[in-house]
Amino acid sequence: MKKAIVLLSGGLDSSTALYVAKKEGFDELYALTFEYGQKHDREIRSASAIAKAVGVREHKIVRLMLNAWKGSSLTDPDVVIQDGDADRTDIPDTYVPARNMVFLSVAASYADALDITDIFIGVSEMDYSGYVDCREEFIRSMEQTINLGTVLGAEKKQKITIHAPFLRMTKADEVKLGTKLGVDFSLTWSCYRGGEKPCGTCDSCLLRARAFAEAGIVDPLV
Numbered sequence: 001m002k003k004a005i006v007l008l009s010g011g012l013d014s015s016t017a018l019y020v021a022k023k024e025g026f027d028e029l030y031a032l033t034f035e036y037g038q039k040h041d042r043e044i045r046s047a048s049a050i051a052k053a054v055g056v057r058e059h060k061i062v063r064l065m066l067n068a069w070k071g072s073s074l075t076d077p078d079v080v081i082q083d084g085d086a087d088r089t090d091i092p093d094t095y096v097p098a099r100n101m102v103f104l105s106v107a108a109s110y111a112d113a114l115d116i117t118d119i120f121i122g123v124s125e126m127d128y129s130g131y132v133d134c135r136e137e138f139i140r141s142m143e144q145t146i147n148l149g150t151v152l153g154a155e156k157k158q159k160i161t162i163h164a165p166f167l168r169m170t171k172a173d174e175v176k177l178g179t180k181l182g183v184d185f186s187l188t189w190s191c192y193r194g195g196e197k198p199c200g201t202c203d204s205c206l207l208r209a210r211a212f213a214e215a216g217i218v219d220p221l222v
Contacts (some may be wrong), residue, residue: 001027001028002025002026002027002028002029003026003029003030003057003114003116003118004026004027004028004029004030004058004112004118004119004120004207005030005031005032005107005111005114005116005117005118005119005120006018006021006029006030006032006056006119006120007032007103007104007107007119007120007121007122008031008047008051008053008059009031009033009043009047009122010033010042010043010044010045010048010049010050010188010202011032011043011046011122011188011189011190011204012171012174012175012178012185012187012190012198012208013048013122013123013124013166013171013174014047014095014121014122015046015050015121015122015178015183015185015187015188016122016166016174016181016183017020017050017121017122017165018050018054018056018104018176019030019054019178019181019183020120020163020165020177020181021118021120021163021179022054022057022110022181022212023181026118026155028054028057028117029054029056029057029201030056030057030059030060030110030114031047031051031056031058031059031060032059032060032062032103032106032107032110033047033048033051033059033060033061033062033064033107033142034061034062034063034101034103035061035062035064036063036064036065036066036067036096036102037064037065037066037067037068037075038067038074038075039074039075039077039081039193039194040193040194040195041051042191042194042195043189043194043202044061045189046062046187046188046189047059047061048188049187050184050188053184053187056187058197060110062106064095064102066096066097066099066102071096071097072093072094072095072096072097072107072124072208073093073094074094074096074192075096075180079093081094081192081193082202083091083146083201083202084201084202084204084205084206085168085197085203085206086126086206086207086210087204088203089090089104090205091131091132092202093202094192094204095131095132096168098133099133100123100131100133100134100138100142101133101138101142103121103175104119104142104162105146107119107121108146108149108150108160110114110145110148110161111146111150111152112126112150112151112152115152115158116160117158117159117160117161117180118160118161118163118164119131119160119162119163120164121139121162121163121164121166122160122164122165122166123166123167123169124138124164124166124167124168124169124171124174125168126166126167126168126169126170126171127168136164136167136168138222139162139164139167139184139198140162141214143160143161143162146160146162147159147160160192170211170214171207171208171210171211172210172211172215174211174213175211175212175215175217176215176217177217179217185219185220185221186220186221189221190207191205192204192205197221198221200222209222
């Protein structure tokens with residue numbers, strides 16, 4: 001059995017990454033979702049639905065309260081999530097400090113415990129919206145660090161690989177790929193604000209809308 005861990009937020013990127021892992025022959029999948037103090041649990045519910053649809057072996061929801069300190073409008077109750085800009089080049093206030101670093105570290109611990117050498121994450125440099133922890137430079141650096149700091153990598157010499165299949169792929173191409181793989185995008189959630197329907201104006205909603213429009217595919221959530 002080929003095993004892999006997939007960081008699954010319940011959003012478009014991570015959900016598609018889960019399907020990519022399955023397509024690439026990883027038939028025993030372990031999903032990791034984080035409750036990190038975000039203002040809503042809508043994406044966590046989506047993650048559970050996607051994990052069930054794919055039939056993962058195990059789905060862990062890990063509590064890591066990154067709202068214990070300030071620094072992001074996604075976690076700070078005193079900061080309002082502002083309307084977005086899909087063409088921004090600055091770092092938005094929705095950036096959660098070092099979030100992917102924390103998540104990948106936990107995934108490395110999970111991998112070390114289960115003797116799993118493959119970790120999938122759905123980050124992209126093309127549509128990264130100012131998030132510094134979505135760059136290839138960071139991913140490769142984390143991979144090296146994980147292999148230096150785990151028994152699996154350092155002692156057993158079984159290299160842990162971080163798979164980031166969308167690093168150089170636009171979100172529109174990702175939507176096309178997900179459609180081919182059978183991703184049920186109606187189960188996914190991208191909106192930063194939660195609610196019953198996407199707000200349509202936050203950064204994540206704007207990037208998602210543009211991706212579906214450029215792909216020529218109707219977003220089932222809209």
